[in-house]
């Protein structure tokens with residue numbers, strides 16, 4: 001039993017030698033393979049490493065750009081939602097307060113013609129205007145009579161003369177203190193923030209004189 005063990009121990013160096021020989025042979029083989037790799041392949045391998053690093057860097061830049069873009073898109077979407085909400089609220093206010101002009105009336109100053117919610121919801125505040133009055137007489141209209149610049153007949157309670165560069169002809173206009181009108185006439189002296197309100201008789205043009213009033217351009 002004891003001897004048998006010794007024998008097996010004696011065999012060990014032989015096994016070790018075999019292993020060494022076989023390892024040696026393997027190393028030599030590997031060395032041959034390394035020598036057979038062309039130099040260009042090594043360069044390609046290192047370029048591959050650089051380009052993969054660059055790709056990581058480009059990837060990071062792209063990620064930052066994408067984050068900025070995503071943030072901008074989100075902000076734009078929020079803005080659009082907010083604008084839609086405001087427009088919806090505005091439409092609801094307009095629906096609840098419709099603008100219903102009454103052109104069948106005698107023009108006179110009245111505190112009842114205030115810029116209420118129906119005016120502010122449907123109109124654009126153009127600010128203060130100098131208000132004067134005219135009729136179809138020679139002195140006021142110089143031969144044009146009751147023909148307006150837009151081809152209509154001058155009608156009290158509807159016709160006003162404006163500067164078309166300030167208020168487009170055909171616009172509905174609300175003059176605080178005097179009510180609703182249509183911009184359908186022009187006048188040589190009616191420039192910038194001046195409005196001439198048509199009246200059917202000359203005496204009342206004198207008695208109403210000159211006024212200053214807030215003017216609103218109404219939606220059609």
Ligand SMILES: [Zn+2]
Nearest residue numbers: 135137140202
């Ligand atoms: Zn007149």
